[in-house]
Amino acid sequence: MISEAQFQNELNTLIANAIREDLGSGDYSSLACIPADAQGKAKLLVKEDGIIAGVAFAKLIFEYVDPKMQIETFIEDGTAVKKGDVVFHVSGSSQSILKSERVVLNTMQRMSAIATKTNSFVQLLKGTNTKILDTRKTTPGFRVAEKWAVKIGGGENHRFALYDMIMLKDNHIDFAGGITLAIAKTQAYLKENNLDLKIIVEARNLVEIQEILKSEGVHRILIDNFNYEDTKAAVALIGDKCQTESSGNINEDTMRFYAECGVNYISSGALTHSVYNMDLSLKAI
Structure with a gap:
């Protein structure tokens, strides 16, 4: 951060x-x-x-x-x-x-x-070990205030911008030539430039999670657009090797079910882009 x-x-x-x-x-x-x-x-x-x-x-x-x-x-x-x-x-x-x-x-x-919206999400997650995160889906020029508001509402801030955390999403992975290559290139870049940044890697399915787990140094796996059963399976695969985060089309009606799958975090752009x-x-x- x-x-x-x-x-x-x-x-x-x-x-x-x-x-x-x-x-x-x-x-x-x-x-x-x-x-x-x-x-x-x-x-x-x-x-x-x-x-x-x-x-x-x-x-x-x-x-x-x-x-x-x-x-x-x-x-x-x-x-x-x-x-x-x-x-x-x-x-x-x-x-x-x-x-x-x-x-x-x-x-x-x-x-x-x-x-107010963040607090309502926090209340939905009460009794679980899952915390709510914001995203970079903020109003241009107003991000610092919006992320401050998330904290006031009881949520937690994800990365502030592109420079304070590494997040390897689908396009990064595809442009880099695959998950393993994207992680290796990122770690080499951080070392060469003396940067101490945490790495999050997005997974689109269970096969990709298995591949991510073969690389050391991943801080969190973003379990993106998974259903409940696959989310539970992903959490079981990952264990305590790194943190877990669910994201993608999660709303007030589904949030609690994803939390009960055992993820550490749920990220929601709706906290800042839909109020x-x-x-x-x-x-x-």
Whole structure:
């Protein structure tokens, strides 16, 4: 996974770009009718039940726009909320609050939806030893916030991007000339370039799992688009030689059954690519 410094850098880049995109040459609506010295206060109002996420991120956005703004927090990230709850108050320059409003809401609505969906998946897996993972199927430019939301919802992050973990999928394997060659070439490349990255290899059937197991140094096998019986057989074949991950067309109705096959992880792109934003608003008080 990425380092804390990389994580913070991604957050800073996201905030700067989001404010640049929204503010441009100026918030003329506010500049036109609100005095520069006007002070105000607003509340973050929950309008839909779920898991709140993005409170800490909102503070970073407010601080970026105007370090003088003050935030009084009532509900922390990861907390179950209901319609009518007030998450925080923000006070300070009225113009600064308005400059921040849309970026804060866009971020928190998306993050809260992801945290809520992730938490629902976590609850489905309760009592098993299987953990839920996100994927790289994220919104361009917003990945760091979406993966943060998965963590807030109780899930775990898969690799952040292409540079922090090796994942040899079907196209890599086919282009490389087969599973064994792909693994060997990858290990040689990592050694030559002094890179310490974990290797995950995708298997499309039980025969491919048997071939993967002939190579040393594989951290996890991705059991992709298997049915229940073949997943159980795959887990039995792999044993404790490496970690196991199920993926591919797994949803709320099937997730528990895959977990009961004994896999360590289930990865789901739906955590980040198939959510509807939670309804939140920032209201002047």
